[in-house]
Amino acid sequence: MSDFDLVIRGGTVVTAADTVKADVGIRAGRIVTVAEKVDGGRRRIDASGMLIMPGGIDSHVHLAQPAFGGPAMADGFESGTRSAIAGGNTTVLPFALQPRGASLRTSVIDYHKEAEGKCYTDFGFHLIISDPTPSVLGQELPALVNDGYTSFKVFMTYDDLVLNDRQLLEVFDCARGCRALVMVHCEGYDAIRFMTDRLERAGNTAPYYHAISRPQSVEREATHRAISHAELTDVPIMIVHVSGRESMEQIRWAQQKGLKIYGETCPQYIALTADDLKGLNMDETGGKYVCSPPPRDRASWDAIWEGIRTGVFHTFSSDHCPFTYGSVMGKLNPKARTSFRWVPNGIPGVETRLQILFSKGVVEGRITLNEFVALTSTNHAKMYGLYPRKGSIAPGFDADIVIWDPNRKETVRQELMHHGADYTPYEGHAVTGWPIMTILRGKVVMEEGKILGAPGDGSFLKRDLSPYAARPSVAA
Ligand code: URP
Numbered sequence: 296m297s298d299f300d301l302v303i304r305g306g307t308v309v310t311a312a313d314t315v316k317a318d319v320g321i322r323a324g325r326i327v328t329v330a331e332k333v334d335g336g337r338r339r340i341d342a343s344g345m346l347i348m349p350g351g352i353d354s355h356v357h358l359a360q361p362a363f364g365g366p367a368m369a370d371g372f373e374s375g376t377r378s379a380i381a382g383g384n385t386t387v388l389p390f391a392l393q394p395r396g397a398s399l400r401t402s403v404i405d406y407h408k409e410a411e412g413k414c415y416t417d418f419g420f421h422l423i424i425s426d427p428t429p430s431v432l433g434q435e436l437p438a439l440v441n442d443g444y445t446s447f448k449v450f451m452t453y454d455d456l457v458l459n460d461r462q463l464l465e466v467f468d469c470a471r472g473c474r475a476l477v478m479v480h481c482e483g484y485d486a487i488r489f490m491t492d493r494l495e496r497a498g499n500t501a502p503y504y505h506a507i508s509r510p511q512s513v514e515r516e517a518t519h520r521a522i523s524h525a526e527l528t529d530v531p532i533m534i535v536h537v538s539g540r541e542s543m544e545q546i547r548w549a550q551q552k553g554l555k556i557y558g559e560t561c562p563q564y565i566a567l568t569a570d571d572l573k574g575l576n577m578d579e580t581g582g583k584y585v586c587s588p589p590p591r592d593r594a595s596w597d598a599i600w601e602g603i604r605t606g607v608f609h610t611f612s613s614d615h616c617p618f619t620y621g622s623v624m625g626k627l628n629p630k631a632r633t634s635f636r637w638v639p640n641g642i643p644g645v646e647t648r649l650q651i652l653f654s655k656g657v658v659e660g661r662i663t664l665n666e667f668v669a670l671t672s673t674n675h676a677k678m679y680g681l682y683p684r685k686g687s688i689a690p691g692f693d694a695d696i697v698i699w700d701p702n703r704k705e706t707v708r709q710e711l712m713h714h715g716a717d718y719t720p721y722e723g724h725a726v727t728g729w730p731i732m733t734i735l736r737g738k739v740v741m742e743e744g745k746i747l748g749a750p751g752d753g754s755f756l757k758r759d760l761s762p763y764a765a766r767p768s769v770a771a
């Protein structure tokens with residue numbers, strides 16, 4: 296008679312703190328014991344030679360989001376979360392976007408309808424605020440934070456989303472009041488428009504000029520401005536998808552000043568460069584790599600590693616934002632062929648995030664195994680109010696686990712992917728380390744690339760307030 300539904304034996308358990316040879320006993324979807332030897336188990340998995348790590352938590356993915364007035368995203372909740380479990384993830388945090396003029400609450404209800412019964416992973420929502428009206432700030436946001444949507448994202452660019460400085464300040468102030476964490480997309484709108492108009496006038500319309508239209512100075516200026524606004528309103532913020540040295544140094548400067556500024560970076564900023572946007576010969580294939588901020592250069596990879604190693608960055612997310620390449624509904628839509636301005640921004644990456652960081656980080660000796668777990672799972676759980684339910688392997692945590700082969704060598708190829716896009720920007724990239732099994736709350740949902748889970752396995756996560764967001768002030 297066994298006490299456990301599942302026992303994982305013979306592997307090495309890695310958390311953000313420890314690396315130990317241990318067995319893991321699971322009952323009713325939770326981890327019950329982590330011990331030198333665990334007997335029994337209605338099902339036993341031999342994990343000899345493997346790493347047993349907390350399932351990846353990807354706190355920055357876009358699913359079923361209208362593409363800023365453009366073509367449809369290649370992933371809805373079903374294919375996007377299927378891709379996520381294939382990549383060793385067990386939780387994703389996509390966005391519920393408020394279109395201008397719409398109620399935020401109604402937008403959240405719409406995204407729930409889209410996600411209902413479709414998710415292979417657990418999921419929560421960040422809120423994207425595009426229209427911070429008095430009723431949004433005064434009523435809707437505080438009520439939604441109370442209901443478990445404890446973080447929001449604001450944009451300093453994009454026609455349909457950009458907030459002006461006054462609006463940013465109002466949102467930051469509101470976040471302070473309701474103790475939500477604000478994620479900020481830092482690129483300066485006017486500078487990008489100026490550069491885009493100038494490049495187009497000169498006939499420079501190929502996808503590569505997307506990178507020229509938004510150089511690091513544009514990201515640095517916006518990062519500094521967001522930090523200044525956060526200082527003025529006394530609210531912590533998370534600067535997302537940081538691409539290189541200029542913005543990284545702004546965040547480091549703010550952190551050294553004692554401000555609560557957090558940083559996120561992504562695989563594209565350690566694995567792609569602006570040269571990828573040139574395509575085969577300054578042609579449209581460069582559109583496959585158009586995302587914002589754009590990938591920079593190899594010196595920027597070094598700067599990102601410097602930020603990762605020295606703790607400037609807290610999370611490593613995919614910013615999965617997939618469009619098809621070959622269809623007229625995606626990157627190559629008729630308008631996009633006329634100028635980079637119209638190429639939808641975003642690339643797929645939820646399925647390759649862990650492999651890229653493991654390979655370039657752990658295997659190449661830049662980070663430890665424990666730092667890898669912190670950057671891909673634990674810190675996301677802590678930052679976004681999911682800890683201590685998610686993000687570690689210890690009694691009481693959800694049994695969300697990735698069993699990882701640290702020696703497996705693979706070449707990333709589209710045929711291995713489970714996403715809705717028709718390409719991966721990492722095609723041909725050689726990696727070492729691969730997820731061989733994903734376990735969601737005790738259920739094996741992926742084994743050797745085979746999807747064993749079902750849409751609807753994933754549950755909505757009502758998140759706690761982030762301990763990293765504003766705290767109530769202590770009375771003097
Ligand atoms: O190009 C990108 N990153 N698109 C996704 C939207 C965003 O800004 O995160």
Ligand code: ZN
Binds near residue numbers: 480535536587
């Ligand atoms: Zn963004």
Ligand code: ZN
Binds near residue numbers: 355356357614615616
């Ligand atoms: Zn994004």
